[in-house]
Amino acid sequence: MPELPEVETVRRTVSGALLGLRVEAVEVAAVKMRHPLDGDKWRRLITGNRLESLDRRGKYLLARFGQAGAVVHLGMSGRLLVARPGQARLAHTHLVLHFENGLDLRFVDPRRFGFAVVMAAQELETFPPLPELGPDPLTGDVEGALAAAGRRQRAPVRNVLLDQRVLAGVGNIYASEALFRAGIHPQRSVAALSARRRARLATAIRQVLEESIAAGGTTLADGGFVASDGQAGYFAVQLAVYDREGSPCQRCGKPVRRLVLAGRSAYYCPSCQH
DNA sequence: ACTCGCCTGTCG
DNA sequence: CGACAGGCGAGT
Numbered sequence: 001m002p003e004l005p006e007v008e009t010v011r012r013t014v015s016g017a018l019l020g021l022r023v024e025a026v027e028v029a030a031v032k033m034r035h036p037l038d039g040d041k042w043r044r045l046i047t048g049n050r051l052e053s054l055d056r057r058g059k060y061l062l063a064r065f066g067q068a069g070a071v072v073h074l075g076m077s078g079r080l081l082v083a084r085p086g087q088a089r090l091a092h093t094h095l096v097l098h099f100e101n102g103l104d105l106r107f108v109d110p111r112r113f114g115f116a117v118v119m120a121a122q123e124l125e126t127f128p129p130l131p132e133l134g135p136d137p138l139t140g141d142v143e144g145a146l147a148a149a150g151r152r153q154r155a156p157v158r159n160v161l162l163d164q165r166v167l168a169g170v171g172n173i174y175a176s177e178a179l180f181r182a183g184i185h186p187q188r189s190v191a192a193l194s195a196r197r198r199a200r201l202a203t204a205i206r207q208v209l210e211e212s213i214a215a216g217g218t219t220l221a222d223g224g225f226v227a228s229d230g231q232a233g234y235f236a237v238q239l240a241v242y243d244r245e246g247s248p249c250q251r252c253g254k255p256v257r258r259l260v261l262a263g264r265s266a267y268y269c270p271s272c273q274h
Numbered sequence: 275a276c277t278c279g280c281c282t283g284t285c286g
Numbered sequence: 287c288g289a290c291a292g293g294c295g296a297g298t
Contacts, residue, residue, distance in 0.1 A: 003292060034280075034294085059293080076293055077282075092282080111281045113293060129294090155275070164294085171292055222284070224292070242292090262276065265290085 002074045004059060004137065004169030005212035006225050006233065010080050011056045013228035017082040018099055022050045023065065027096040034075075035115035037094055042118050046070070046097065058133050058168025062124050069121040071130070075113030081106045082228045105228075133168040137209055142167060142202035150191045150198070157193065157201070158186035158266045170205060173218055173242045176267045178204040180241045185273040186259065186266040211238065241267040 002010070023046050028039030049065035056062070061072040061080075072080065081090075083104045089096075095107040095116055107116050119127065134145050149166045160166055161175040170178070179186050181204035184197060193201070212218060217233030219225045220243065226232050240250050245258040249269040259266050 006292075032281095073293080075281095076291065109281095110283070111291090111293095113280070153275090159275080162293090173292055218292075220292075222291080224283095263278080264293095 002059065002078070002217070002225060003171030003174055004056075004209055005174070005215075005235065006217035007056055007059050007061065007074065007169070008213050009217040009227045009233060010074070011054055011061060013231075014080055014082060014105065015054045017103060017228065018051050018101075018105060019054065020050055020052070021103075022100040023047055023097050024100050025098040027098070029094050031092075031094055031112065033094065033109075033112050033115050035117045037116060038118065042095065045118050045120075051099075056136075057130055058136060058164055059171070060130060060133075064121050064124070067121055068118060069124040070116055070118045071124060071127045072107065072116045073114050075109060075111060075115070077111040077224060078107065078109035078114030079226065080228050081108060081226075081230070129164070132165050134164065134166045135168065137167050137169055137205050140167075142205055143199055146190065146193070146198050146202060147195075150193060154189040154191040156187045156261055157184060157190045159262045160190040161205070162262070162264070167205070169209070172264055172266075173239065174205070174208050174212070176242045177208045177240060179266075179273060180268060181208060183273055186261060186268050188274070211235065241269060243267065 026043045026046050028037050028042050045068035046065050053064045063070045083106055085104055090108045092110040093106050093108045097105040145167050149160050158175050161170045182201040212235040215233055215235035216227055218235040219232035220236055241256050244256045246255050249256055252271050254271045256267055257270050
């Protein structure tokens with residue numbers, strides 16, 4: 001579900017509600033996760049500490065609680081929700097932190113592709129695969145990252161945009177959207193992009209991510225993403241091609257096409273993108 | 275550089 | 287019932 005704008009939206013809402021507050025108790029449900037949730041470790045390392053910071057690296061969240069820390073990834077279906085204890089828990093609530101102001105932070109993830117791993121704070125930055133991540137598109141050199149990728153490989157540019165070692169945070173929605181804005185066909189080799197088109201793509205990536213953050217992220221029709229305060233993001237109405245196969249291109253009116261690359265849908269306009 | 279597997283849920 | 291879903295990593 002969540003790409004950079006959704007994770008950033010979660011980071012902001014959780015920070016706004018809970019930063020600086022003490023965790024009074026931790027509840028962990030015993031389910032099998034990609035990285036197992038270690039209930040004893042969560043309770044031992046986190047209980048009694050304050051949430052001192054919440055940072056984002058690409059799609060990963062890094063939380064600091066005194067000498068302890070946690071890395072959280074939302075996978076495809078993960079949510080971090082701030083809730084009142086009385087509110088009914090959603091199915092697949094795996095972890096609950098009870099804060100001193102009476103609010104809960106709940107990690108919910110039906111598909112369990114996400115994780116929440118606790119560790120010593122000084123291990124956060126080296127937790128795999130964080131050291132391998134490429135630059136963050138909001139602050140880093142997107143054009144340079146694309147140019148470097150083009151020197152190493154000739155893969156379709158859409159696939160390169162999904163490679164978190166090249167750029168950290170772009171996922172399937174924003175890859176399609178950025179390529180549409182830049183007028184680049186998803187199958188075009190990254191190595192074949194001219195400097196001019198690379199620059200256009202870099203700008204499109206930054207813009208689409210920033211606009212989405214401003215809208216609170218993308219909530220698709222299935223309602224899979226909500227911010228931590230329960231708000232849906234409204235960027236979906238601005239999606240030009242993603243999940244719009246057969247709909248008229250906003251620019252030229254030709255039907256949007258869907259193509260499968262590396263096992264995942266890519267949406268594009270056959271007449272506007274080359 | 276692809277394909278599959280990991281899970282649950284929804285939609286056609 | 288199969289196809290598909292906003293991610294990622296292992297295996298080939």
